[in-house]
Amino acid sequence: MKKTIVNLMAIILYIGVAKAQTTPSFAQIAEKINKAQALVIDARSAEEFQQSHIKGAVNIxxxxxxxxxxxxxxxxxxxxVIYSIGSGRSNSLAKVLNEKGFRDVWVLDGGFSxxxxxxxxxxxxxxxxxxTTAAYNKLTQSAKVVLIDFGSKYCGSCKKLVPVLDSLENQKSFGAKIIKIESYEQAKLVKEKNIKSLPTLLLYKDGKLVWQKVGQASTQEISAAVSQNKPAGAIASSK
Incomplete structure (x- = not known):
């Protein structure tokens, strides 16, 4: 009897492993898209989709x-293959499709960003x-210390960062110029700067990158990074 139970458990384990799927790499997904071997679903809003999307994707x-x-x-x-900005909306849609009986459903790891x-x-x-690269370099040198925010008005995490940056922007003693970039309007620049998640903060001093943060950042965290790099007594307007 014990042997039968052990064998049954082994069979169940084997079936579970056999059905498990590894999420394809970006290269594998790109190949499937090029060969029309996968349906790509953009789970973002219609407005976001109209601005930019993966070639061949449909908007749901x-x-x-x-x-x-x-x-x-x-x-x-x-x-x-489902994607959104990150993975929130795409994970929700994938769950719905799984419940409806779809089995080969993958969420694009890291999302559109x-x-x-x-x-x-x-x-x-x-x-x-x-x-352009030249224009971006000028932005990084437009003040002694420059904080560049790669975000998006469609990104939930980016929206949470807005009041933090606005608060710092209104502090005369902050010491850095804040520049906000709408990432989905600057795809070439995002690629060039290797921005793979939103929001991403890049801090420059004299045009050189000295600090960066991916994801949420507190007022204290940003202030500390700026304080370590601004000249004594310096005040940099972000206007």
Missing amino acids: NPAGADYQKDLKQLTGQKPI KWIGSGYPIEDHTKQAAI
């Missing part, structure tokens, strides 16, 4: 009016003028 927004209609049109004939920062191609329809 969980908060959109056509969400249920869009779900019914999915067939499951190809593996599905990491895809752009890693240098993979996108369809870019933004009308904002691109910030």
Whole structure:
């Protein structure tokens, strides 16, 4: 009897391992997209999708009016790759698809931000003028100490950082010029600076990178980084 139970457990374990899937790398996903071997779903809003998206992707927004209609049109004939800015909305949609019986569903690790920062191609329809390398370098030298915020108005974590930066911006003693960059309007620059997650803060002194932070940062943390790099008694306007 014990032997039977052990064998049964071994079979269950084998089946579980056999069904487990490893999330494909970006290179593997890019290859599947190029060969039309995967359905790519953009889980962001229609506005975000219209600005830029992975080539060949379709937009299924969980908060959109056509969400249920869009779900019914999915067939499951190809593996599905889902992405959003990070992984919040894409994970939610993946869970829904799994519950509906779709099995080959992958969430793009790191989301659209990491895809752009890693240098993979996108369809870019933004009308904002691109910030060139030369122009960016001028920005980093536009004050003794410059804090550049790579974020997005669509990014939840970025929105949480806004009041922190606004508070610092209003402090005359802060000592750094703050420059905010809408990342999805500057895909080429994001790739060049290897920005793979939003928000990302880059602190420059005399045009040289001296500190960086990926993700949320507190007022105290940013102030400490600036204080360590600003000249004594210096006040830098961010206006």
